[in-house]
Amino acid sequence: MHEMKKCPICRMQFNTDYLLKRRNMLNHQNSQKYHSCPRCPKKFVSNSEFKQHPIHHSGETPIECDICGLYLKSKFNLVQHIKDKHDHERPFECKDCSWTFKRVNDLHRHEEAHSGLK
Numbered sequence: 001m002h003e004m005k006k007c008p009i010c011r012m013q014f015n016t017d018y019l020l021k022r023r024n025m026l027n028h029q030n031s032q033k034y035h036s037c038p039r040c041p042k043k044f045v046s047n048s049e050f051k052q053h054p055i056h057h058s059g060e061t062p063i064e065c066d067i068c069g070l071y072l073k074s075k076f077n078l079v080q081h082i083k084d085k086h087d088h089e090r091p092f093e094c095k096d097c098s099w100t101f102k103r104v105n106d107l108h109r110h111e112e113a114h115s116g117l118k
């Protein structure tokens with residue numbers, strides 16, 4: 001099971017240092033450090049993410065999944081697609097009942113059911 005990285009400000013948890021850093025830069029720091037999309041409200045920490053973003057506003061799907069042939073808009077979407085549809089790894093385990101999940105957010109939602117929260 002992965003050790004989660006917790007934001008010291010909002011206490012949200014992340015799988016990687018990168019995601020924690022990105023969260024902090026987007027949500028807890030001065031807005032002048034962002035790259036803002038002129039077509040939507042999305043903001044970016046890195047210049048490379050900002051440059052790749054315009055494809056989401058086009059109808060292009062240039063990235064093909066080698067496993068099933070599905071075309072996607074970005075490498076990130078391809079990685080998520082493979083994880084969701086083709087990868088059977090489930091690294092996040094519920095401490096109460098041992099069910100496992102592909103995504104930490106799914107685990108958190110499941111754990112809320114144990115605690116009676118919705």
